Amino acid sequence: MTSAYDRLTERFSRIAVIDEAAAVLGWDAAAMMPAGGGAARGDQLAVLAGLAHAQLVAPAAADELAQAEADSAGLDAWHAANLRLMRHAHTRAVAIPADLVEAQARANSACEKVWREARNTADFSLVQASLAEVMNLVRQQAAALAPALGLSPYDALMDGYQRGIGAADVTPIFADYEAFLRASLPQAEERQARQPAPVPAQGPFAATVQEALCRRLSERAGLEPAHARLDRSAHPFCGGTPTDVRITTRYDEADLSMSLMGVMHETGHALYERGLPASFARQPVGQAAGMAAHESQSLIVEMQSCRSDAFLSWLGPELLATFGGDPAFYDPANLTRLWRRVERGFIRVDADEMTYPAHVILRFRLEQALVSGDLRVADLPGAWNEGLRGLLGVVPPDDAQGCLQDIHWYDGGVGYFPSYTLGAMAAAQLMAAARRAVPDLDAALSRGDLGPQVGWLREKVHGQGSLLGFNDLLQAATGKKLDPADFQAHLTARYLS
Amino acid sequence: MTSAYDRLTERFSRIAVIDEAAAVLGWDAAAMMPAGGGAARGDQLAVLAGLAHAQLVAPAAADELAQAEADSAGLDAWHAANLRLMRHAHTRAVAIPADLVEAQARANSACEKVWREARNTADFSLVQASLAEVMNLVRQQAAALAPALGLSPYDALMDGYQRGIGAADVTPIFADYEAFLRASLPQAEERQARQPAPVPAQGPFAATVQEALCRRLSERAGLEPAHARLDRSAHPFCGGTPTDVRITTRYDEADLSMSLMGVMHETGHALYERGLPASFARQPVGQAAGMAAHESQSLIVEMQSCRSDAFLSWLGPELLATFGGDPAFYDPANLTRLWRRVERGFIRVDADEMTYPAHVILRFRLEQALVSGDLRVADLPGAWNEGLRGLLGVVPPDDAQGCLQDIHWYDGGVGYFPSYTLGAMAAAQLMAAARRAVPDLDAALSRGDLGPQVGWLREKVHGQGSLLGFNDLLQAATGKKLDPADFQAHLTARYLS
Incomplete structure (x- = not known):
């Protein structure tokens, strides 16, 4: 049976992989992309950001965090720091209402x-x-x-x-x-x-x-x-x-x-x-x-x-x-x-x-x-x-x-x-x-x-x-x-x- | 109120945007990527494919399809064809068990x-x-x-x-x-x-x-x-x-x-x-x-x-x-x-x-x-x-x-x-x-x-x-x-x- 912490590491790994994809697409937009690809690229990056965000604010993530924190006694310094940083990322993500996230993306752009x-x-x-x-x-x-x-x-x-x-x-x-x-x-x-x-x-x-x-x-x-x-x-x-x-x-x-x-x-x-x-x-x-x-x-x-x-x-x-x-x-x-x-x-x-x-x-x-x-x-x-x-x-x-x-x-x-x-x-x-x-x-x-x-x-x-x-x-x-x-x-x- | 067909068009648009991201990453892998990026790129493409697949096989997609087909009388030729192709894509996706999809990805690679x-x-x-x-x-x-x-x-x-x-x-x-x-x-x-x-x-x-x-x-x-x-x-x-x-x-x-x-x-x-x-x-x-x-x-x-x-x-x-x-x-x-x-x-x-x-x-x-x-x-x-x-x-x-x-x-x-x-x-x-x-x-x-x-x-x-x-x-x-x-x-x- 996978521990809550293990499930969290899988979740954050998935988020990181999505972020990696976005990072390469961001580089491409600046270094390679023909100008006519700009509108579609904006959509691609927005969808990837939304998918990563959804992984972070999913109800299951909150449950995994609570359980992993309850079970955290045996974690070494690295894993303990990792869990704290997961909590921190989650706290930031859930603090901001979804409509504000969207309004900011639109207004900033x-x-x-x-x-x-x-x-x-x-x-x-x-x-x-x-x-x-x-x-x-x-x-x-x-x-x-x-x-x-x-x-x-x-x-x-x-x-x-x-x-x-x-x-x-x-x-x-x-x-x-x-x-x-x-x-x-x-x-x-x-x-x-x-x-x-x-x-x-x-x-x-x-x-x-x-x-x-x-x-x-x-x-x-x-x-x-x-x-x-x-x-x-x-x-x-x-x-x-x-x-x-x-x-x-x-x-x-x-x-x-x-x-x-x-x-x-x-x-x-x-x-x-x-x-x-x-x-x-x-x-x-x-x-x-x-x-x-x-x-x-x-x-x-x-x-x-x-x-x-x-x-x-x-x-x-x-x-x-x-x-x-x-x-x-x-x-x-x-x-x-x-x-x-x-x-x-x-x-x-x-x-x-x-x-x-x-x-x-x-x-x-x-x-x-x-x-x-x-x-x-x-x-x-x-x-x-x-x-x-x-x-x-x-x-x-x-x-x-x-x-x-x-x-x-x-x-x-x-x-x-x-x-x-x-x-x-x-x-x-x-x-x-x-x-x-x-x-x-x-x-x-x-x-x-x-x-x-x-x-x-x-x-x-x-x-x-x-x-x-x-x-x-x-x-x-x-x-x-x-x-x-x-x-x-x-x-x-x-x-x- | 959005129609089931409109929700489907949004769903397929989201899938297409994820596929676009994957297409650019695939091009990059062949034309730009240093060799050392290959392992991470494989993960990125696999995660994107999984996210697109999940959009297609989600229970809500089946509901939307059934409803849109029931309401399809007024669709013109283009939208009617679009709905048929959505059904076709869905049929193909749900026909294959998830463990076979994974086994094929692993075996092919x-x-x-x-x-x-x-x-x-x-x-x-x-x-x-x-x-x-x-x-x-x-x-x-x-x-x-x-x-x-x-x-x-x-x-x-x-x-x-x-x-x-x-x-x-x-x-x-x-x-x-x-x-x-x-x-x-x-x-x-x-x-x-x-x-x-x-x-x-x-x-x-x-x-x-x-x-x-x-x-x-x-x-x-x-x-x-x-x-x-x-x-x-x-x-x-x-x-x-x-x-x-x-x-x-x-x-x-x-x-x-x-x-x-x-x-x-x-x-x-x-x-x-x-x-x-x-x-x-x-x-x-x-x-x-x-x-x-x-x-x-x-x-x-x-x-x-x-x-x-x-x-x-x-x-x-x-x-x-x-x-x-x-x-x-x-x-x-x-x-x-x-x-x-x-x-x-x-x-x-x-x-x-x-x-x-x-x-x-x-x-x-x-x-x-x-x-x-x-x-x-x-x-x-x-x-x-x-x-x-x-x-x-x-x-x-x-x-x-x-x-x-x-x-x-x-x-x-x-x-x-x-x-x-x-x-x-x-x-x-x-x-x-x-x-x-x-x-x-x-x-x-x-x-x-x-x-x-x-x-x-x-x-x-x-x-x-x-x-x-x-x-x-x-x-x-x-x-x-x-x-x-x-x-x-x-x-x-x-x-x-």
Whole structure:
């Protein structure tokens, strides 16, 4: 006779398999699908989401959970964590009424379409009403989740992306960073101004050659071609499934860093998926520990390793051999000046690692105010511009470069943004710990070898799945919970000394 | 209040959407997926198949069918046909016990794996036991379907690929063709021997240039890039969905015809899918009328049009302009000698259009004997070789070129083979009717323009979906049911005069 817990593992495995199908179809939509397939693809993804949801909210699932919890005394730490995560997923799923799920899917999809037009024309008024409706539904979603999870409404939204971290954790960390930035950014700019002007890129760099190089670097970092693909899409991402990871990038023939660093970023995500514990594949505990944890893995590969002095000292000559042209451009010192340039910009995804958190802090504050109702959607553009002025001293020339730049809110995604900066901070903390544990880490990087670092991450992060929460994972790997001091120390070393 | 028929259309739409997802994943597995994703993909496809099956066999579906049939008096011809096809699909699905469905999935998948090894090593003994198990289950499947459908066991299997055609229809047609071939093949060979020796291909023809040309020809034939892709796979096929068709081919740099004619073949399939009635999308009546009908559409484009004198007279100079080299190779008369060559070969997929039916006739006879039990699996290699000797006068040097060459039986697919030749015959019949109805059809082909022909097919075949059965579709389009005389007349004109 199968135990209730065994039946649950089958149920969650079935859900995961449906999610895998949807993940491949999502990748296909971005990387392969002809435009005319879009409407049908939307239906396919909606039906798969509905089928997965139905498995989770089925009455039998509640019975299995209650029985498995009653029988849980003998479960080891992994299975006990798995059962807790099953309960958590179930709690979230049943908390939201079916008609709200549908209303959100419709409103998000409609708003996202209007947003594209609004961004193209830099006209916030086009999307204001749609966004107001999306935010209205997000507030209902948060209100439904909050009591079920015992969290505040905003924290209940954050919990959907990174369990165990709430606004009360993030607020002081971000305030501290704001103070750090206020003091450090001018110093970094002064230091940068004193350096020689960088020799600009000597393109064109043929996209096909860039692609071959990106593939080689990604493989060198440990991403096996038998389990991964690299393709092109308008917006780079990592998708697919743990045994079949799909990463994408885009190529600019005038610029090497976008594709190279973009692919190494996605490779970091992909290595995390590849390194998840295979014995818990398709179970909640076998999945990544959250989006902040995921961002830490992309950023430790891209920002901590591939933009390090050590790695660039290896990469420069490789690039020269690959593309030819003026050796001065490929000089590692020149690459650091070009590819580690701080700048008070308007666009989050183009930001350097020092100013990036300011963009996140702005969104974190605004989205809390949108959820609480303290900020009306109509007042968003003004609040955005004032907020960026306060943080970075610059004001976007239009809303396309301001509050219209990111898809997240217009697609109903509220509570995600902090993950980017929590991930950046965790990456610095993990890098510091890896350096202590793996003495030859930087020597290996200076040979273009990420092996020692990735090996350490596999053990300390990837292989842990969701056994531990975000802070407990960091505690086990680095000896302390999230400590933003390591990130500030990293920036100080890289930009101020 | 929604009617039972409306609920059924929603149910079948949901099933079709799940099937669409599976179709894209199937394409991905062949054209994109890294090898390491294979195991997970198998699970994804199995779960999707199970979810679609569950929708069909749900108790509510039976209730809806009974109610909709009771209320069906007011349905027009399309909706009435749709309801009949829903009943048919339901009858097939519920006739087979769930444990037999599972046993077949397991046995077919296991046998297919062993078959690859057996074919690679030309060792039938490796796969004999697996094939016996597959055939044992196929017999159970046929025995379960036959009474439910009121058909013989073999016809119940054929019905899964082409409704409305059974062994009693096919047997005399094939006997007649065998007699035709016995008289005509030697004459065609004699005529061929009297012609000048063809100038062989002047390759290499770069795969990327072939691919661009294939894309252009496919688009010229009417396949819109907004709704279709052309990619590469080991075995060419047409997959995807009606608004997002995916065709594949492979390239041999020493040979142009494989990719060009292969792509035009798949384009014929793709145009059928694209031309299905959009107002019945995702409904049974909105789908292609069966596999013989589908083959007729690939073969009318490839064999009837693209290998015609008229089209080759346009294509030759196009190819010369694209690839350059000895003009003698590209001379249309030379291309007809090279690309319309009859040959008594061993391999079905390499066969010319005159000998191809012999390969099908062989399989049709053998698979009936396997289903009835008159032929034991152990005796298949000998029966194969004797059968081919009787039909074409040649005997394969080994089983890899004999009874191991096709995947169909080893994957549980019995009853499909006749569709290839029924399709070839229907293609000739449709072409003759199109020529009568569209006077400038050949003139257009001689300008490389398939427009008039495809336009006629859209109206007479594609846009009819499954409103009519195979013979009724031909009757409406050509004025008569399937009549093999048109195919024989086509071959006589092309190979004997």
